[in-house]
Amino acid sequence: METNSQSPEVVLDVDNLTTEFQTPEGLGRAVDGLSFNINKGETLGIVGESGCGKSITALSILRLVPSPPGNIAGGSVRLGNRDLMQISEREMRDVRGNDISMIFQEPMTSLNPVLTLGYQITETLRRHEGLAKHEATARAIEMLALVQIPAPERRVKEFPHQLSGGMRQRAMIAMALSCNPRVLIADEPTTALDVTVQAQVLDLIKDLQERLGTAVILITHDLGVVAETAQRVIVMYAGRKVEEAPVESLFANPQHPYTRGLLASVPRLGATTGAHSSDSRPARLAEISGIVPPLTEIPSGCAFAPRCKQATEKCTAAQPPLEETEHPGHRVACWHTDKVAV
Amino acid sequence: MLQYMIRRLLQIVPVLLIVTLMVFALMLAIPGDPARALVGPGEALDEEQLEIIRKEFNLDKPVLVQYGIWLSKVVRGDFGRSSQYQRPVLDELRTRAWVTLQFGIAAWVLAVVIAVPAGIISAVYRGRALDYIATLISIGGVAIPNFWFGIMAILVFGVYLGWLPAQGYVNIFEDPIEGLRHMILPVFALGITSCALIMRQTRSAMLEVLAQDYVRTARAKGMSEPVVIGVHALRNALLPVVTVFGLQTGRIFAGAVVIETVFGIPGMGNFMVLAIFARDFMVVQGGVLIMALAVLSANLLTDLIYAWLDPRIRYND
Ligand SMILES: Nc1ncnc2c1ncn2[C@@H]1O[C@H](COP(=O)(O)OP(=O)(O)O)[C@@H](O)[C@H]1O
Ligand SMILES: [Mg+2]
Numbered sequence: 001m002e003t004n005s006q007s008p009e010v011v012l013d014v015d016n017l018t019t020e021f022q023t024p025e026g027l028g029r030a031v032d033g034l035s036f037n038i039n040k041g042e043t044l045g046i047v048g049e050s051g052c053g054k055s056i057t058a059l060s061i062l063r064l065v066p067s068p069p070g071n072i073a074g075g076s077v078r079l080g081n082r083d084l085m086q087i088s089e090r091e092m093r094d095v096r097g098n099d100i101s102m103i104f105q106e107p108m109t110s111l112n113p114v115l116t117l118g119y120q121i122t123e124t125l126r127r128h129e130g131l132a133k134h135e136a137t138a139r140a141i142e143m144l145a146l147v148q149i150p151a152p153e154r155r156v157k158e159f160p161h162q163l164s165g166g167m168r169q170r171a172m173i174a175m176a177l178s179c180n181p182r183v184l185i186a187d188e189p190t191t192a193l194d195v196t197v198q199a200q201v202l203d204l205i206k207d208l209q210e211r212l213g214t215a216v217i218l219i220t221h222d223l224g225v226v227a228e229t230a231q232r233v234i235v236m237y238a239g240r241k242v243e244e245a246p247v248e249s250l251f252a253n254p255q256h257p258y259t260r261g262l263l264a265s266v267p268r269l270g271a272t273t274g275a276h277s278s279d280s281r282p283a284r285l286a287e288i289s290g291i292v293p294p295l296t297e298i299p300s301g302c303a304f305a306p307r308c309k310q311a312t313e314k315c316t317a318a319q320p321p322l323e324e325t326e327h328p329g330h331r332v333a334c335w336h337t338d339k340v341a342v
Numbered sequence: 343m344l345q346y347m348i349r350r351l352l353q354i355v356p357v358l359l360i361v362t363l364m365v366f367a368l369m370l371a372i373p374g375d376p377a378r379a380l381v382g383p384g385e386a387l388d389e390e391q392l393e394i395i396r397k398e399f400n401l402d403k404p405v406l407v408q409y410g411i412w413l414s415k416v417v418r419g420d421f422g423r424s425s426q427y428q429r430p431v432l433d434e435l436r437t438r439a440w441v442t443l444q445f446g447i448a449a450w451v452l453a454v455v456i457a458v459p460a461g462i463i464s465a466v467y468r469g470r471a472l473d474y475i476a477t478l479i480s481i482g483g484v485a486i487p488n489f490w491f492g493i494m495a496i497l498v499f500g501v502y503l504g505w506l507p508a509q510g511y512v513n514i515f516e517d518p519i520e521g522l523r524h525m526i527l528p529v530f531a532l533g534i535t536s537c538a539l540i541m542r543q544t545r546s547a548m549l550e551v552l553a554q555d556y557v558r559t560a561r562a563k564g565m566s567e568p569v570v571i572g573v574h575a576l577r578n579a580l581l582p583v584v585t586v587f588g589l590q591t592g593r594i595f596a597g598a599v600v601i602e603t604v605f606g607i608p609g610m611g612n613f614m615v616l617a618i619f620a621r622d623f624m625v626v627q628g629g630v631l632i633m634a635l636a637v638l639s640a641n642l643l644t645d646l647i648y649a650w651l652d653p654r655i656r657y658n659d
Pocket of ligand 2: 054055056155187188
């Protein structure tokens with residue numbers, strides 16, 4: 001057990017993480033001084049529009065940012081008493097898929113089309129747990145049963161194209177959880193799925209997390225998903241954290257104009273879905289004009305200022321610090337919200 | 343899978359018919375009297391005698407009828423007689439086809455064995471010195487015709503350095519060492535273009551696959567780079583490459599015609615060239631049939647390997 005200043009519950013502590021990309025237009029920051037932590041058994045939601053740096057954050061934690069053009073320029077990611085940014089690549093490989101697992105947005109392309117599901121699951125088990133082939137296969141079948149895939153004995157011999165999108169994502173989850181990781185990073189796990197299947201997969205993640213005690217970082221652009229699943233939420237914009245709060249507090253008292261815009265764009269639950277397109281990713285938010293700036297054009301003050309109705313000179317001049325609000329655990333980086341008097 | 347194989351086998355038949363019929367018609371279109379060619383050079387015959395020969399060999403019948411007669415004999419294993427040698431065509435072709443097959447397979451294996459690893463290395467070390475060197479060599483390999491390589495190889499290694507025999511053929515099963523020594527230069531000349539092409543294809547396929555989501559998944563599972571590249575990426579990258587393997591068979595046979603002439607190797611290519619000049623009708627016909635069969639079999643084999651590698655084909659049929 002660790003004895004440092006951290007709360008013993010914290011499994012992953014990200015501090016001042018910064019990831020840069022070399023683009024033809026110059027150097028840009030996809031993740032800019034991001035800090036957060038996650039407790040054992042907790043679900044942390046990370047929300048923000050497409051292009052806000054959510055996926056790069058996840059990939060940075062696993063040190064899988066494509067390099068070049070990407071580069072983790074600074075910060076630390078503590079897992080237990082180790083800083084993942086400092087350990088060797090060999091040690092890092094023992095962390096990936098074992099201590100920290102990741103599932104991706106596209107179940108269609110994230111599984112290898114020429115390898116059986118059984119192979120893809122057992123491979124992880126044999127790599128990290130040193131299981132013999134038959135033991136690993138037995139575990140793989142167990143895992144597939146755990147994620148409620150029918151006839152798992154048969155499915156292990158099948159290939160990804162023989163499964164539906166929802167089933168593939170279940171298989172991905174089985175694969176990710178097979179070595180009992182301490183942290184599961186789920187990057188838009190339901191975005192590519194049908195609405196009905198989305199709910200099933202989210203329920204599954206929730207259920208497994210309770211049973212296995214895994215900490216989950218749930219990345220999504222959909223606040224509806226966060227409301228149902230997460231205990232705590234981080235709102236990201238242009239690589240920075242603009243707001244952080246327990247989920248109830250965020251929905252009850254959204255502080256940042258960006259958060260409010262995101263909330264206003266969530267389709268009301270229970271509204272008739274008939275007219276709604278099944279594509280749950282709007283190109284633009286109804287309530288906020290403009291788009292996320294490209295990496296090399298992020299404004300120097302508050303990154304959101306050009307799109308913000310409340311923006312003043314101060315906003316374009318200086319970047320607002322993240323400060324506590326009157327609500328416990330609720331912090332925001334904005335010059336124009338009411339904060340607790342210092 | 344079985345159904346797929348049967349269907350592919352059946353597809354071969356019409357292709358063979360079309361190819362042989364085309365060659366049949368082409369040979370008849372070449373100027374000169376086939377009857378005269380049939381008796382061989384140096385025999386002075388009058389019109390009457392030629393007429394008898396035409397009758398005997400059905401040369402007076404329409405092309406399609408002649409083709410039909412030829413075909414009906416071929417399916418019974420009778421390829422006719424060579425007018426140059428006055429021996430059964432099949433006996434003549436068999437030994438030569440065997441020689442060409444040895445060179446072809448050796449060139450093909452050499453190409454694959456060098457090209458696939460080189461392509462992988464080139465992709466993995468993209469933009470570094472190794473990649474540039476490999477790219478340079480492969481561009482040269484594609485751009486320069488293989489007979490030129492053959493002639494240069496003869497000059498450098500055969501004539502100037504004197505390391506390797508520059509001409510002729512020794513049966514590798516009778517004298518393995520000499521046989522091998524005689525094979526090195528022609529096999530190199532024959533395979534280099536295919537090698538370069540396969541390498542380019544492997545490199546680009548590998549680059550594409552390395553950017554795929556499932557490769558990222560493999561890394562996220564903690565797989566080491568050799569496993570990521572050798573298992574997860576390569577299996578997928580080989581799919582387009584295997585297609586190229588098949589196409590190279592035709593190229594290697596075409597190359598054999600030239601290379602066998604350059605190196606004085608008694609193979610099919612060499613033999614066919616002589617047969618065409620001599621208007622040795624049955625030899626050309628039989629030779630084309632055998633070559634077409636070989637190319638089609640190689641393509642069939644390619645398709646089977648493809649299906650074996652790609653479960654989406656194996657199971658969706
Ligand atoms: N390989 C890359 N090269 C250059 N820029 C990249 C690369 N990958 C991501 N980015 C940029 O980083 C920013 C954050 O991307 P990402 O983390 O994928 O966003 P999100 O997951 O929130 O939708 C985007 O502006 C994107 O264009
Ligand atoms: Mg993303």
